[in-house]
Amino acid sequence: MVPSRFLWKRTLLQRGMMAAAFFLAGSISFAPRTAAQGPLRAAAPKALQAPAKPKLVVLLVVDQMRGDYVDKFLGQWTSGLKRLVEEGAWFRDAAYPYAATETCVGHSTISTGAFPSTHGMVANAWWDRKEQKMVTCTSDPDPSVKNIGYAGATPKGADTAWRMAVPSFAEELKFQTSGATRIVSFSLKARAAITMAGHKADAATWFDGGAWVTSSPYGTMPFIEEQAKSHPAKADFGKTWVLSLPENAYWYGEKALGAVPPGGWDLTFSHPLRGKTGVGEPDSAFYEQWASSPYADTALTELAEKAVDALKLGNSSGTDFLAVSYSSVDYVGHEFGPRSREIQDILVRLDKDLGDLFAHLDKKVGRGNYVVALSADHGVVPIPEEMQQTGADAGVLHLPEVQERIEQTLESLNYAKPAVARISGSDVYFATGVYEKLAADSNAMNAVMDAIRTVPGVAAVYRAEELRDRPATPPNSTQSSAHRAFAYSYFPGRSGDLFILPKPYWLLDGTPLGKSRSYGTGHGVPYNYDQHVPVLLMGFGIQPGQYFQPITPADIAPTFAALCGITLSSRDGHILADALKKSSHATASTRQR
Numbered sequence: 001m002v003p004s005r006f007l008w009k010r011t012l013l014q015r016g017m018m019a020a021a022f023f024l025a026g027s028i029s030f031a032p033r034t035a036a037q038g039p040l041r042a043a044a045p046k047a048l049q050a051p052a053k054p055k056l057v058v059l060l061v062v063d064q065m066r067g068d069y070v071d072k073f074l075g076q077w078t079s080g081l082k083r084l085v086e087e088g089a090w091f092r093d094a095a096y097p098y099a100a101t102e103t104c105v106g107h108s109t110i111s112t113g114a115f116p117s118t119h120g121m122v123a124n125a126w127w128d129r130k131e132q133k134m135v136t137c138t139s140d141p142d143p144s145v146k147n148i149g150y151a152g153a154t155p156k157g158a159d160t161a162w163r164m165a166v167p168s169f170a171e172e173l174k175f176q177t178s179g180a181t182r183i184v185s186f187s188l189k190a191r192a193a194i195t196m197a198g199h200k201a202d203a204a205t206w207f208d209g210g211a212w213v214t215s216s217p218y219g220t221m222p223f224i225e226e227q228a229k230s231h232p233a234k235a236d237f238g239k240t241w242v243l244s245l246p247e248n249a250y251w252y253g254e255k256a257l258g259a260v261p262p263g264g265w266d267l268t269f270s271h272p273l274r275g276k277t278g279v280g281e282p283d284s285a286f287y288e289q290w291a292s293s294p295y296a297d298t299a300l301t302e303l304a305e306k307a308v309d310a311l312k313l314g315n316s317s318g319t320d321f322l323a324v325s326y327s328s329v330d331y332v333g334h335e336f337g338p339r340s341r342e343i344q345d346i347l348v349r350l351d352k353d354l355g356d357l358f359a360h361l362d363k364k365v366g367r368g369n370y371v372v373a374l375s376a377d378h379g380v381v382p383i384p385e386e387m388q389q390t391g392a393d394a395g396v397l398h399l400p401e402v403q404e405r406i407e408q409t410l411e412s413l414n415y416a417k418p419a420v421a422r423i424s425g426s427d428v429y430f431a432t433g434v435y436e437k438l439a440a441d442s443n444a445m446n447a448v449m450d451a452i453r454t455v456p457g458v459a460a461v462y463r464a465e466e467l468r469d470r471p472a473t474p475p476n477s478t479q480s481s482a483h484r485a486f487a488y489s490y491f492p493g494r495s496g497d498l499f500i501l502p503k504p505y506w507l508l509d510g511t512p513l514g515k516s517r518s519y520g521t522g523h524g525v526p527y528n529y530d531q532h533v534p535v536l537l538m539g540f541g542i543q544p545g546q547y548f549q550p551i552t553p554a555d556i557a558p559t560f561a562a563l564c565g566i567t568l569s570s571r572d573g574h575i576l577a578d579a580l581k582k583s584s585h586a587t588a589s590t591r592q593r
């Protein structure tokens with residue numbers, strides 16, 4: 001027996017459906033009104049509204065932020081980073097599934113929702129077999145493309161996203177919303193600002209040689225010119241980076257073993273921004289110090305706030321896109337390592353900058369009208385000398401030694417010298433024709449693989465055909481996670497011929513033999529310390545909480561796409577459905593202004 005109230009409901013629903021069907025038919029056939037239609041039309045429900053959309057999508061990338069920094073330092077944060085955790089969705093098991101954990105790769109993955117095997121940005125730079133030289137991921141050989149400097153600067157080079165094989169989320173948003181979207185991105189690095197924005201943008205701005213820079217496909221913006229003139233980086237000349245917290249709040253002692261500070265600084269606080277000489281005009285050492293200090297993060301935050309004001313981001317008819325990649329944590333991490341006071345302190349300062357940025361967005365766009373994602377492009381390995389002190393098997397894998405052993409092996413088998421064109425990170429590129437010859441000469445191929453394995457710190461070597469012919473399989477298959485990671489990184493034509501997997505805590509280092517390293521530590525391999533990064537979402541449509549399912553930063557763009565009601569062309573990531581409010585269109589529509 002069906003209770004009468006349900007019968008009533010069903011009747012209304014049926015009537016509604018009939019009315020809707022009639023309305024649709026009527027809109028096509030222009031059926032004349034009759035008296036019989038009157039009551040039916042009167043009972044028709046309101047047409048379903050399209051879900052509300054965020055007014056502004058904000059993408060924040062912290063260059064080189066390990067996932068465990070949030071666990072370690074959260075208690076010392078009081079502002080923006082804390083707010084992201086408290087008011088947002090915190091994904092505690094987010095990691096890149098691929099091997100090439102580098103800046104250009106990570107930013108492209110976040111912006112497109114695809115892995116490098118799809119988006120093609122396989123490294124910061126790779127060996128171009130046709131050009132027979134190293135090319136950076138953003139270098140554009142088109143003679144009509146030029147980098148443009150603000151405030152009278154004359155930068156070299158030409159940088160665009162032409163090598164990125166799929167569109168970014170921001171580009172898709174602009175294309176699929178009839179151009180109402182404005183795309184703005186900032187970073188100290190071209191490979192971050194450009195990949196976050198995509199092939200075209202209203203503004204994509206980075207820092208080069210002491211000046212803010214863009215390139216011809218992006219054009220220039222008057223508000224950036226004004227900021228570059230009124231608050232240039234050199235205005236921070238003479239400032240000093242001092243510890244923000246009481247001394248006993250720091251996890252680590254000073255002078256990390258193996259750390260290499262920028263020129264003009266030593267390993268102890270405080271760090272003066274006075275260049276090499278300490279007097280006069282800012283020199284290149286000053287800009288290196290500035291980029292390795294919290295002042296650069298603050299400059300990026302100010303630029304982002306100026307963009308919100310000047311372009312009225314979040315106040316147009318569409319959804320706008322603002323991206324900032326904070327580069328300084330990366331410089332500090334390379335110099336001082338992850339176990340340093342500098343890393344801990346720069347995050348305390350970044351927490352304050354992000355708090356300022358969110359307060360600005362609350363005021364200008366409206367709390368709840370914008371959605372934020374914060375992630376990182378990769379993590380970092382502790383400085384090997386420091387790791388060795390703990391008794392762990394750690395060290396430096398010298399890539400020039402790998403190259404030397406390959407050459408010696410092939411010379412003894414009558415191969416012409418040089419057989420190796422370049423070793424860049426994990427990727428070994430052979431001279432033209434050599435790898436094809438090796439593939440047909442199993443004796444020589446095995447000798448080369450054995451020679452590489454004798455170099456201290458090498459765990460395994462993979463061949464291109466193992467990755468290209470046996471693509472990445474689901475995590476529960478028999479394929480090892482490292483093998484799968486190299487397959488997710490493999491892009492035909494750009495990736496190497498052989499791939500070196502170091503042992504855990506062994507740093508891949510290309511410094512010429514006999515010379516000392518010009519940096520403390522690095523990243524770029526398929527171990528969790530490089531792959532595990534934070535993913536935090538906050539604001540429009542986001543269900544706060546802690547989430548423990550394994551995800552990847554490639555899930556950010558599909559989640560943004562779901563919130564904005566658009567479709568990505570080539571995603572590898574998935575929508576983070578658990579962190580989305582299921583009734584977002586009902587609650588958000590009341591917030592529309």
Ligand SMILES: [Zn+2]
Nearest residue numbers: 063064103377
């Ligand atoms: Zn990076």
